[in-house]
Amino acid sequence: MISVEGLTAGPLFGLPLPEVWYGLMFTLLATFLFLDGFDFGAGAIYGLLDTDRQREAVLAAVGPFWDGNEVWLVVFGGALFAAFPAAYAGLFSRHYLLMFAILGALIIRGLAPEMYEQRHDNLWQRAWSVAFVAGSVLAPFFLGVFAGNWLVGNEGSISLIGLVVGVTLTLLTVVSGAAFLRLKAQHDLPPVVSTYGQLAVVGYLLAVVATLAVLAMRLPEGITTLLDPLIIVLVVASIVLAAGYILALRREQNLIALGIAGVMTYGLITVVARIMYPAIDPATGATIRETIVSTLPLNLMTIGAGLLLPLVVVYFAVLYTAFSGPITPEEAY
Amino acid sequence: MDPVIASRAQFALTTMVHIIFPVMSMGLAPFLIYFTWKDIRTGKPVYEQLRRFWTKIFAISFVVGTVTGIVLEFEFGTNFAAFSTAAGELFGGPLAVEGMMAFMLEATFLGIFVFGRDRVGDKLYFISSVAVGLGTWLSAVWILIANSWMQTPRGYELASEGGQTVVHLVDPIAAYLNPRFGYMYVHMQNAAIESVALFMAGVAAYYVFRHHVWGFDHDNIDFWETTLKIALIALLITAPLQAFHGDMYGRHVAETQPQKFAAMEAVWETDSYVPEYIVAAPTNLDSITDPRAKELFGIGIPGGASWLASGGDPTAEITGLNEFDTEAPPVAIVFWAFRAMVGMGFWFILLSFWGGYRWYKGELFEDGLLHKALMGSSLLGIVAVELGWVVTEVGRQPWVIQGVMKTSEGVSPGLTGLEATATFAGFVGLYSALLILYGYVVARIIRNGPPGGDDLRTNREPSPTPESPAVGVADDD
Numbered sequence: 001m002i003s004v005e006g007l008t009a010g011p012l013f014g015l016p017l018p019e020v021w022y023g024l025m026f027t028l029l030a031t032f033l034f035l036d037g038f039d040f041g042a043g044a045i046y047g048l049l050d051t052d053r054q055r056e057a058v059l060a061a062v063g064p065f066w067d068g069n070e071v072w073l074v075v076f077g078g079a080l081f082a083a084f085p086a087a088y089a090g091l092f093s094r095h096y097l098l099m100f101a102i103l104g105a106l107i108i109r110g111l112a113p114e115m116y117e118q119r120h121d122n123l124w125q126r127a128w129s130v131a132f133v134a135g136s137v138l139a140p141f142f143l144g145v146f147a148g149n150w151l152v153g154n155e156g157s158i159s160l161i162g163l164v165v166g167v168t169l170t171l172l173t174v175v176s177g178a179a180f181l182r183l184k185a186q187h188d189l190p191p192v193v194s195t196y197g198q199l200a201v202v203g204y205l206l207a208v209v210a211t212l213a214v215l216a217m218r219l220p221e222g223i224t225t226l227l228d229p230l231i232i233v234l235v236v237a238s239i240v241l242a243a244g245y246i247l248a249l250r251r252e253q254n255l256i257a258l259g260i261a262g263v264m265t266y267g268l269i270t271v272v273a274r275i276m277y278p279a280i281d282p283a284t285g286a287t288i289r290e291t292i293v294s295t296l297p298l299n300l301m302t303i304g305a306g307l308l309l310p311l312v313v314v315y316f317a318v319l320y321t322a323f324s325g326p327i328t329p330e331e332a333y
Numbered sequence: 334m335d336p337v338i339a340s341r342a343q344f345a346l347t348t349m350v351h352i353i354f355p356v357m358s359m360g361l362a363p364f365l366i367y368f369t370w371k372d373i374r375t376g377k378p379v380y381e382q383l384r385r386f387w388t389k390i391f392a393i394s395f396v397v398g399t400v401t402g403i404v405l406e407f408e409f410g411t412n413f414a415a416f417s418t419a420a421g422e423l424f425g426g427p428l429a430v431e432g433m434m435a436f437m438l439e440a441t442f443l444g445i446f447v448f449g450r451d452r453v454g455d456k457l458y459f460i461s462s463v464a465v466g467l468g469t470w471l472s473a474v475w476i477l478i479a480n481s482w483m484q485t486p487r488g489y490e491l492a493s494e495g496g497q498t499v500v501h502l503v504d505p506i507a508a509y510l511n512p513r514f515g516y517m518y519v520h521m522q523n524a525a526i527e528s529v530a531l532f533m534a535g536v537a538a539y540y541v542f543r544h545h546v547w548g549f550d551h552d553n554i555d556f557w558e559t560t561l562k563i564a565l566i567a568l569l570i571t572a573p574l575q576a577f578h579g580d581m582y583g584r585h586v587a588e589t590q591p592q593k594f595a596a597m598e599a600v601w602e603t604d605s606y607v608p609e610y611i612v613a614a615p616t617n618l619d620s621i622t623d624p625r626a627k628e629l630f631g632i633g634i635p636g637g638a639s640w641l642a643s644g645g646d647p648t649a650e651i652t653g654l655n656e657f658d659t660e661a662p663p664v665a666i667v668f669w670a671f672r673a674m675v676g677m678g679f680w681f682i683l684l685s686f687w688g689g690y691r692w693y694k695g696e697l698f699e700d701g702l703l704h705k706a707l708m709g710s711s712l713l714g715i716v717a718v719e720l721g722w723v724v725t726e727v728g729r730q731p732w733v734i735q736g737v738m739k740t741s742e743g744v745s746p747g748l749t750g751l752e753a754t755a756t757f758a759g760f761v762g763l764y765s766a767l768l769i770l771y772g773y774v775v776a777r778i779i780r781n782g783p784p785g786g787d788d789l790r791t792n793r794e795p796s797p798t799p800e801s802p803a804v805g806v807a808d809d810d
Contacts, residue, residue, distance in 0.1 A: 004504065064444030067399055071432060071440045077406050078429030085421020092410025092417075093745035099411050100756045103404050107763065110400040111770070114393055118774055293422045297502045301426055308433040315441040315464075322445050322453050331448060 007299040017298050018288040021083040022273070022280065024305065028079055030269035032072035033140070033169065034176060034262045039066040041177015043109060043136020044170070045196055046129070049189070055129060056329040057188035059113045061181060064323050066113075068316065070106070082301055084291040087280045094283065095146055098157045102142045109135025137170060144169030148211075151272055152218045153282030161214050168207035172265060174200035175245065179257035182249065184327050194249045197257070201242045208238060208268075219275070230274050234267045241267075337744045339753035340412040343760055345726075347404050349719055350764045353771075354398030356718055358439075359473060359522060360529025361391045362466030364563070365446075369462040373455045378791045382556045382783035383563075387533075389778050392447045397771055399440070401764075412753065416733055416743030420500045423489060423508055424479055431475030439468025450790070473521060481513035483734045484725070485589045491737070500737065512589060516582045517725075523578065524721065527571035527681065528714025533564035534688070535711020536779055542704035556783050558698065561707075565692060568685040576678050580641065587642035587651070590735060593728035595654045596667040598638045599624040603653040609637025613672055624668045659739075662730040666723060674720040677713055684710060 011017045039062045046058045081088040092099050112132035116125055145157070148165030178197025181189055212235070216223040241260050248257035278287045292298060334342075368384035371377070406428060409417045417424070442464035445453055449461070488508030489500045502508055540557035543549045551557065587594040600607055610631035615621045620629055626638075634640075636647025643649030654661040684706060691697045733740040786792065 004506075008503075064448040067396065068437070068440040068444055070399065070403075071436045074403055074406060074436055075429065075432035077403075077410075078425065078432040081406075081410065081417065081421055082425030082429040085425050086418045088410050088421065088425070089414035089417035089745070092407060093412070093414035093747060096411050096745075096748060096752050097756070099407050100759065103407055104759070104763065106403060107400040107767075110396055111767070114396050114774070115770060118777060293425075294501055296505070297422045297426055300505055301429065304426075304430050305433060308430070308437075312433060312437045312441075315437055318457075319441045319444050322449050322457070331451070 004296070008296045011295060012299045012302050015302070017302060018292040020302065021079065021292065021298070022277065022288045025076060025079045025083065026269050026273040027266075028072055028076040030266045032069070032076055033143070033173070033269065034265040035069035035072060036066065037140065037173040037265060038062075038176035038180035038258070038261070039069055040109070040136045040140045040170075041173035041175065041200075042181050043132055043177070044174050045177050045181060045193055046136070047133035048192075048196065052125070053329065054189055057185040058181065059116060059132075060329045060331055061184035061327050063113065064319065064327070066110070068319060070110070073106075079305075083293060083298065084280055084288065085293060086291045087286060090281050090284060090286070091150060094155060095149060095157060098142060098146050098149070102139060102146065105135045105139035105142055107135075108132075109139055136173075140169045140173045141166040147272060151276055151282065152215070153284075155283060161211070161218050164207060164211045164214050168204065168211050168268070171200050171204040171207055172261070172268065175204055176258065176261040176265065179245070179249065179254055179261050182252070183254040183258055186252075186254070187326060188328065197249055198246045201245050204264075205239060205242050208235065215275070225275055228274060231271050234271050238264055238267055334750055334754040334757070336748040336750045336753040337741050339750060339757045340744050340748065341740065343753065343757040344405075344408055344412060346757070346760055346764060347401065347408065348726075349722070350768065351398065351401040351405055352718065352722060353715055354394045354401060355469070355473070356525045356528050356715055357394035357532075358391055358398055359469045360525035360527075360532075361387055361394070362469045363526060364529065364533070364567070365391060366462050366466045367563075369459055372791075373459055376791050378785075378789050379555055379559055381789050381791050382553070382785065383559065386556070386778070386783040388447060390775055392443070393771065393774050393778075395439070395443060397767065401767070412745055412748065413733075413743045414745035414748075415497075416738065419498055419738060419743070420483075420734060422502050423482060423486075423500055426502075427475045427479040427482075427509070431472055431479075435468050435471035435475060437468075439465050439472065442468065470522065474518065477517045477521060478509050478511075478514055481517045482508055482511050483732075484517075484729060485511045485513040486734050486737055487511040498738070500734070512585065516578075516585050519578055520575070520582055520721070521718075523571050523575050524714070524718050526567055527575055528718055530564045530567035530571060531681065531684075531707075531714035532711050533560055534568060534707045535709075537561035537564060538704040538707035538711075540782075541698050542701060542708070545698040546701040546704065551782075553782050553785060561697070562692070565685065565688045565697075568681065569689050572678070572681040572685045576682060579675070579678060583641045584644045590729060591652045592654065592657050592659070593662065593667070593724075594642060595652060595657075596662045596664045596728050597671040597724060598651065599626040599629070599664055599668040600638070600651050601625055601653045601655050602627075603650060603656055605639060605650040606636050606648050607638040607642075607651045608633030608635050609641060610672070611637075621669075622665050624665055659731055662728050667728045670720040670723040670727070674717050674724065677717040677720075680710070681714070681717075 042058050042062050046055055049055050049058065077088070080091075108131045112128045112135060116128040116132065119125070144166035145159075145162035147169070148154070148162035149157070149159060151165070152159075152161050154161065175197055178193050178200060181193050182197070212226060216226055219225045241264050245257050245260045245264075248254070248260060276282060278289070280286060280288045280291055365384065365387055368380055368387065372380040372384045409424070409428075442461040445458070445461040446465050450458060453461070486500075486508075488502065488504035488506065488511070490503050492499050492501055537557045537560035540551055540554065541561055544551045544554045544557070583594070583597075586597070595601075598607065598609070607626065608631075610626065610629060610633040613624070613629045613631040615624065616628065616630045639649040639651060640647045642651055654664065687703055688697065688707070691700045691703055697703075729735055731739045731741065733743045
């Protein structure tokens with residue numbers, strides 16, 4: 001049994017815990033952006049579909065998953081709060097209106113599918129469809145704006161870097177969403193969904209280039225920050241992965257396409273984390289070692305996360321296994 | 334508006350709206366586990382109807398609870414950055430663990446529980462109902478650990494870092510199992526079941542009344558009769574327990590937060606042999622906004638408040654509000670909210686005994702007055718929960734962490750009045766719409782009644798190969 005004294009004395013197993021939690025926090029964020037990302041992307045594609053049947057197929061496909069996927073955002077926020085409280089407080093209060101824009105988009109997105117099925121008149125369903133699409137597109141966009149501002153230490157809400165990262169992230173969710181819908185609702189949806197995915201991935205690459213260009217201008221060290229081997233490898237890898245994604249969709253290897261979209265999401269967030277490190281709040285210059293909580297709570301949280309996150313992976317495995325294969329609108333409760 | 338006022342108003346609004354949904358989901362959880370179990374074990378249509386009907390209300394409550402809950406987590410950072418920076422070490426941990434331990438469990442298994450009946454076997458389906466229910470109750474553990482620590486902070490020490498006071502965790506067991514936690518958890522979870530029991534009873538009473546008293550024929554009257562009986566059993570257990578436990582809780586508050594207790598009783602001057610006013614009536618308009626125990630016309634139990642505070646001594650002394658160095662909380666809100674909550678609590682006990690007696694006499698479905706009383710009380714459990722939280726949260730003012738940090742010191746330093754007012758106004762609009770929509774959807778579910786006929790699995794011909802075969806996790810049923 002580990003004693004409180006032992007937990008106060010030093011970091012668990014001598015681990016570099018500030019770095020561990022920095023990595024974990026971005027892993028949680030990337031997991032949210034991939035998993036809820038395909039829900040968002042599905043919501044964006046929803047807006048491009050023609051018939052009620054097709055739209056209901058999208059709602060049925062995301063129905064069992066989105067709530068669990070969204071919890072990754074809650075856990076990301078909790079991890080940031082618990083491990084780096086000053087950074088959490090500083091970031092969230094400085095980007096005040098942006099945070100509420102994200103929340104507003106998430107509320108509308110979550111509510112819309114529940115409301116849609118309540119009534120079958122046209123106006124009602126059209127209104128909630130608009131809400132669903134708006135929430136699905138705006139949530140990743142505003143998150144991207146926040147991430148862009150965070151990365152370069154911008155004080156305000158609206159900025160060029162925020163805009164390009166917002167577009168990048170939104171396009172990436174469409175990449176994931178198209179693969180997800182091909183996997184879950186292929187028979188109810190037109191083949192054009194695959195084209196949307198392929199267009200989105202090309203757009204995503206262009207948006208990444210734009211983001212890097214703006215970053216080269218905005219970062220204090222300029223382009224030298226971006227000439228990091230890890231970042232170069234990840235950017236080159238995204239181009240290869242994008243080609244692989246297009247190929248996989250064309251060959252109807254939809255699970256592989258979805259997996260590639262996931263790898264691209266983790267890659268993008270790794271670039272963000274790499275650029276920022278060792279700062280956690282570039283606006284104030286605060287580093288992870290300055291803002292990390294003291295040893296005892298950090299050790300306790302590490303034990304907690306170490307025990308609980310593997311269980312969470314099991315929950316998701318059970319959920320996704322139970323709903324493996326296509327989901328039809330008739331299954332909706 | 335001042336950023337402090339706007340932030341407090343916004344947090345009050347967003348928590349008061351949010352708490353409705355966890356009350357519904359935590360309160361429904363044990364019923365749903367029971368219905369699922371009975372559905373699987375007996376195969377009787379009524380249990381499938383009960384499971385599916387109340388699952389619909391659970392699902393919509395859960396979704397609205399999710400989206401309104403994320404708002405609260407964010408608000409600690411956006412509006413109360415100074416508090417979050419100072420107390421993050423003790424306060425952030427429970428929120429993170431809540432997400433990983435509880436919210437993940439409920440949100441993933443909810444997908445199976447709501448959408449997956451035809452995809453998984455009986456065993457996994459039942460496990461899903463338990464996982465969802467357990468998740469909602471574990472969620473409350475961590476949220477109430479965080480809240481109770483602010484009421485009775487323990488296991489910490491204060492340090493000054495960069496000119497700012499920061500709270501450091503030194504004894505996690507003392508901090509997280511602080512004296513308030515147990516009282517709060519029992520009171521809240523029992524309140525959730527009691528509130529849902531009142532809601533179920535009220536809805537069922539409406540249909541029972543129409544069928545038996547007014548003579549309209551309802552197809553699903555079995556379903557509503559069973560609902561009424563199950564709700565009544567739950568009410569008979571939870572209503573007396575809530576009052577009994579509330580008495581102990583009150584004594585604990587008197588010991589640990591004497592200023593809050595004085596506000597609950599509107600005792601300004603330190604006094605002994607203080608009566609507990611069961612019925613309190615203001616003698617003039619000022620007494621509504623500024624109640625003072627000594628000036629109220631009331632029917633009181635002599636020495637009752639002293640008895641409550643001390644655990645049985647009617648002559649015990651209660652410290653008056655004038656004795657404390659800090660300003661008093663808004664006494665009128667705390668005093669009247671406490672009275673209304675306690676009054677409702679006793680009414681629920683009366684209602685449960687009334688219903689229990691009629692049932693015992695075999696007249697449960699004939700007493701129209703009882704049905705009307707139940708209908709009228711269907712939402713009062715939730716109202717009582719709101720009032721209880723008002724007593725808890727308004728009563729601890731001016732402190733955000735009792736005796737350590739004031740609420741006004743916790744607000745984000747850079748926040749402007751314009752920003753805070755803008756989002757507050759936005760939430761007034763958005764949450765009004767949200768409540769109306771939620772009420773509309775729940776009313777619609779109730780009006781449509783339970784699923785029936787061929788729609789029920791239990792009425793379907795058992796087929797060896799279901800339409801969409803369960804993949805991967807099908808078990809041996």
